[in-house]
Amino acid sequence: MRTKQLAPPPAGSDLRPINGTGDPGVIELLRFFRNPVRLVAQRREAFGDITYINAFGQKFAVPLTADGAESVAANRQKALAAEPAWGFLIGPFFRRGILLMDFEEHRHHRLILQHAFNNKHLRGYLDDMQPMLRDGVRGLPVGENILILDRFKELTLDLALEIFLGMDLPRPEADRINKAFIDCVNAGMSLVRRNIPGTKWARGLAGRAVLEEFFRAHLPAKRATETPDLFSVLCRARSEEGHTFTDEDVVNHMIFVLMAAHDTSTITLTTMAYYLALHPEWQEKARAQSRALPRDITYDNLAEFTVLDAVMKESLRLNSPVPGLARRALEDTEIDGHFVPKGTYVSAIGMVNHHNPALWTDPERFDPDRFSPERAEDKSHRYAWMPFGGGVHKCIGLYFAQMEIKTIMHNLLLEYEWSVPDGYTWKLDNTTLPVPKDRLPVTLRAI
Numbered sequence: 001m002r003t004k005q006l007a008p009p010p011a012g013s014d015l016r017p018i019n020g021t022g023d024p025g026v027i028e029l030l031r032f033f034r035n036p037v038r039l040v041a042q043r044r045e046a047f048g049d050i051t052y053i054n055a056f057g058q059k060f061a062v063p064l065t066a067d068g069a070e071s072v073a074a075n076r077q078k079a080l081a082a083e084p085a086w087g088f089l090i091g092p093f094f095r096r097g098i099l100l101m102d103f104e105e106h107r108h109h110r111l112i113l114q115h116a117f118n119n120k121h122l123r124g125y126l127d128d129m130q131p132m133l134r135d136g137v138r139g140l141p142v143g144e145n146i147l148i149l150d151r152f153k154e155l156t157l158d159l160a161l162e163i164f165l166g167m168d169l170p171r172p173e174a175d176r177i178n179k180a181f182i183d184c185v186n187a188g189m190s191l192v193r194r195n196i197p198g199t200k201w202a203r204g205l206a207g208r209a210v211l212e213e214f215f216r217a218h219l220p221a222k223r224a225t226e227t228p229d230l231f232s233v234l235c236r237a238r239s240e241e242g243h244t245f246t247d248e249d250v251v252n253h254m255i256f257v258l259m260a261a262h263d264t265s266t267i268t269l270t271t272m273a274y275y276l277a278l279h280p281e282w283q284e285k286a287r288a289q290s291r292a293l294p295r296d297i298t299y300d301n302l303a304e305f306t307v308l309d310a311v312m313k314e315s316l317r318l319n320s321p322v323p324g325l326a327r328r329a330l331e332d333t334e335i336d337g338h339f340v341p342k343g344t345y346v347s348a349i350g351m352v353n354h355h356n357p358a359l360w361t362d363p364e365r366f367d368p369d370r371f372s373p374e375r376a377e378d379k380s381h382r383y384a385w386m387p388f389g390g391g392v393h394k395c396i397g398l399y400f401a402q403m404e405i406k407t408i409m410h411n412l413l414l415e416y417e418w419s420v421p422d423g424y425t426w427k428l429d430n431t432t433l434p435v436p437k438d439r440l441p442v443t444l445r446a447i
């Protein structure tokens with residue numbers, strides 16, 4: 001493997017350079033898409049604690065240690081910013097979302113947004129989501145070849161419409177909004193990054209226009225009448241300092257939050273379904289715990305799902321829905337003693353740590369017990385397990401996500417058993433967020 005420096009460190013500094021192969025972006029990305037875990041292992045062996053890869057015409061510095069991920073997420077020198085990096089990747093589709101803000105402005109918006117995810121609102125969302133999730137799970141088709149990814153996508157979309165929007169949209173309208181979201185999400189990984197008709201990029205821009213028009217049209221009604229959904233909550237959300245959102249803020253945050261919530265939860269559910277199908281003994285354990293809990297759970301019951309909790313954590317470790325935290329250096333800085341010149345893109349990739357044999361025993365094995373208090377492998381480093389990120393941009397929806405995922409899984413376990421054929425192994429499509437290429441066909445049996 002050839003070695004090229006990202007940039008020489010300044011004369012006289014004891015910083016070391018960041019090395020990589022210098023191969024063209026298309027080749028690097030194809031390697032990443034094919035097998036990201038192998039790529040990371042090879043780079044660690046060749047270049048040590050940090051490397052860089054070319055992607056989308058830019059150089060991305062990628063720390064290969066948990067310390068490196070921490071220094072990106074914690075950003076103690078305030079030399080890294082999220083907007084210039086996420087803005088480059090998804091800005092045209094998700095502009096002015098909270099992840100595309102930095103420093104004081106980010107803090108201002110986050111303090112208002114947090115209000116929508118406080119304990120009181122979470123309890124309300126859980127009460128509202130249960131009947132629809134229970135009916136949705138009960139309505140799943142049984143038999144062979146049920147594409148469970150698609151089913152979870154429908155469930156999480158219906159949930160988003162009800163809990164986030166508080167709307168009972170006709171199916172064609174719900175499908176139109178869903179398609180606009182999917183087009184925006186897929187556009188971010190587009191290799192062609194210009195508005196050329198027929199490309200993912202162009203579809204993303206059209207999707208953004210649909211979403212803006214949709215939220216603007218419904219905003220006056222939401223401002224006028226208070227309802228328990230997120231849209232209405234955001235219209236009234238107020239930080240302790242008394243700040244509120246403008247109409248434009250509400251539209252931008254709704255578009256971003258719905259995007260952030262939807263595929264991430266779907267992928268986590270699909271990953272859990274996959275590993276529970278491969279490991280029926282864990283499925284049975286989780287079912288036994290669900291049977292010991294009420295069908296309609298309360299917020300306080302959530303902590304009692306210890307088996308599902310471990311399975312969820314292990315699934316998030318093995319397949320993190322958000323591959324990495326993206327940042328850009330606003331000035332010359334350093335990560336782990338390596339020189340990062342101003343303008344460099346930086347990505348702390350979760351799987352780098354999640355599959356690192358120095359942090360986890362036998363990392364490729366599905367082993368939820370590794371999260372038990374006795375073993376607590378996730379505590380080997382603050383950033384050994386980082387599917388929700390860290391630092392000021394840490395996922396604001398993390399408790400919401402766990403609540404939604406556990407509620408769906410609880411209902412699924414009580415209604416069905418599911419399996420995959422002997423010897424089945426999924427193949428992931430990493431060109432977007434990581435999803436199984438075949439959408440995970442399972443055999444679903446009512447019990």
Ligand code: HEM
Binds near residue numbers: 386
């Ligand atoms: C299992 C599901 C989820 C995963 C794995 C996940 C992962 C993440 C990660 C890694 C980040 C940080 C990105 C960065 O720092 O560059 C993030 C941020 C965020 N997430 Fe999640 N997320 C999930 C579900 C949700 C849900 C359900 C919501 C909303 C209801 C949500 C809303 C957000 C928001 C608003 C941010 C940006 C926070 C900020 O910039 O201050 N996420 N998420």
